[in-house]
Amino acid sequence: MKRVAKTIAAALAVGVMGVAAGAYAQEFPGGKPISAVVPFSAGGPTDKVSRELTAIMSKHLGSTIVIENLGGAGGTIGAKKVAQAKNDGHTVLIHHIGMATAPALYRNLGFDPLKDFEMVGEIADVPMILVGNKQLPPNTFKELLPYIKANAAKLSLANAGIGSASHLCGLLFQSAIQTELTTVPYKGAAPALTDILGGQVNLLCDQTTNLAGHLKAHSVKPYAAMQAKRVEAFKDVPTAAEQGMPNVEVKVWHAMYAPKGTPKPVIDKLSAALQKAVADPAFRAKMAELGAEAVPAQRATPESLRTYLSAEINKWTPVIKKAGVYAD
Template identity: 55%
Template structure:
């Protein structure tokens, strides 16, 4: 090859390299500007009809309107939510796969000895969404009529008392573990595949106690079909103001909420995350969404919590809170 041909070839290769480099540098920005140009999937780790699914479907419509694309709720169930969490962790970080999960995101590291994901490293944090309060319930004919009587009864009859939950990693299980830890007793736990069948057996008198979310318990409480011993928030609930908190009844600092957060796979572009965060804020400020959530005492978090930093701090705090409780109880999942 002649010298001038070598020079020409070298210059051409250099120009191609520069062009490729320039394209690669602007490609993410172009993709973010075009986002979204197809439907978005919002993964929920629990079955349709449950509390988390209900929240997802309520926010999906207004989020989709703000983004200009349909947000499709997809239920990926199994293994206490770890199947869905793993799927999202391994998904393409392009903003087309989002994840709504409750506090189970924080308890998985202690519940499962081997996890294929790290909640603190494998996700982008979009923001907190809602808090769902819990109520400690007893079957209608349970001997204790109030929380003080319940405390006295379980200390004497702990071997006979049963407490139901929705399975490993469920908020109802964690609430029960915390109650037993604070009371210094071990009750017979009865796991179910969801709070629906657990509540059915409580109503039928097959189990004694259940800690469950307000989303499905309020009607039964108001119809006196169960005994309500206390709510698990630090303040009384507007719709259940006659039921005292466990905190005010002596279990200081007892607080269990099924807090929810919105996540995306690690590496999702910041510009895309900003658009999703804006859509989430629009949804949570929607009057109809607020009214529907309020009917079940579900609390929309303040807008100051609908941030990446707030969700990350919440997750870190809850991992540190629940890890010792779970390990002390030896409540490991398979």
């Protein structure tokens, strides 16, 4: 009888918890603000995507989404904070490809991208373009390659920090041309670009969301789009592939996550708002203006993100291990 009583009590407890979770999910977000942790500096490419996205998501959720920039360690500090945050839906993470590369780059990561988060959905794909400062003599990619070979010891390649997308792109570029340059890591893409504009560093492989205004103003020299096809917004920039370097492809994708254990109905609400946001004409137009592409609504789902993140981890882990590069 005692065993039966315990079983009934346990079942009742689970039922009560389920009802409570369901009631909470119905109320969520209940007018309370949501903190969206962007693990990179303000003004950088991920920050720009996040601010455009959350402004629209806020309208659909009926609550303000406040961006919290928490940069450092290639985005892992901010990601770890969200992994350890209260799982009530009021803290989310907006991260890029770094969620897939971090497991190989950091030997003591402190979190598992697949196990320590609930997936909300994908957001946008952003191309990368290799640019140089205006003082560099080469004007084309074909002129740049021999110039690098002859002046490698004097040339610097900036990145947004160890483990960042620009760092990864730079690694692939150096591997492809079989030449090492002096790499200069910054605390974010914005300060790296500032020094490119000022002539303090020579080259940078960066996201179009960060470069768009400067490409239009011709304040940097674009050498190559790091993907198979030309960037729709910058069709005058040839790809590395069409200039004889087909193996240098880096697409920076962005996605949203919540702490593990966030109730499914809450995730569903967040994902529904995300799907509406990526389909919003204003968001799609803004992404296109920045040279990026908002994902179709069917990719802004937990299932799609989990499948894609897993595939990206499997893709990048052997590449990074072969390079023997660690960020910690």
